[in-house]
Amino acid sequence: MSLLERSRGAKEQMRLGKTNSQARKTKKFKEKSDEVANIDLAPLVDIAFLLLTFFMMTTTFAKPNVMEMGLPEESKGGKAVEIKPENVLTIRISKVGKAYLNQGLDKPQELPFDKIKDEISKFVKSNPYIITTIKVDKDAEYVSMVDVVDEVYNAGVRKFALADMNDKEKQEIDELENPDAVPSETN
């Protein structure tokens, strides 16, 4: 600001009815406010980036997924519903992780995991009243159960039962897996 402009400013203040001292104070203030206030933003940026790094390092976007399974309530002495054997589709999983399928009282047949979906959807389409039961050997690995449940779900079955495998059913599977071992056991 030139000297001439400064004196003009003071004169204007006096014209506005301010005393000489008031005008001088205003002038001083104006001079100060003309200086650029320089705030150092570097520490702010430092903290922002520190926090940003922390959150970026700790965030996981790929969360594991979940399969929701209903846990039915215990029956309280209600009347048992009779189901026709041909309306029951049973998938058994042996302890070595093989899957076997049978309808009603038919003999179980081995079913490769990649064919479970197609086979189940065939049965479901032909008989809408069919009830799917999954029976897993207690010594089988958990992954076998998840694989079968996933395939059954993908076949369009929304309700299925997880049931215990009784000794007779287990024996049938053992016979299929070790056909040579059965006669020696019975002898």
Added chain:
Amino acid sequence: MNFFAFFLHGGDDHVDLAPLVDIAFLLLTFFMMTTTFKVSDEVVLKLPASTSEEKEPTTRYITVTIGDSLSGNPIVFNADLQHVRQKALAVIGISEKEALKTTGFEVKKDQLYGILNVARQVEPSQKIVLKCDKHAKFGMVQDVMVVMKKVNFKDVQLMTELEN
């Protein structure tokens, strides 16, 4: 702005940091809003894969973890709510101070009913997540699911990885 000229002249030109701060705080706000600190467990798991795309709950949940059969199928209980952990673990004599730990508590199979029962009574709306190693014995998983059923959890969420 001529960047080369700026660097050649020693960079004494004044750089306006305001846009940088704006972006930093924008990203910071995004990460702060989207981050959820999940409870972790000491047990290392290999999860089975499935095609389910449902995501695990982020708040108000209990986790029961079952390790693989080689390490003896250890059962680990955890909950994201601190007061649930404190009250449920008091059943097996774990103090409130010890229950502040967020990495899970190994429990015995016969202790699980008591713990889950108290945990559910303290916060009935909690969800239950079952995290099992893919090589865990199904017999153990089934026993734990039976306990959950006895405690009256309506459904259980089985944790899996998304299949490729």
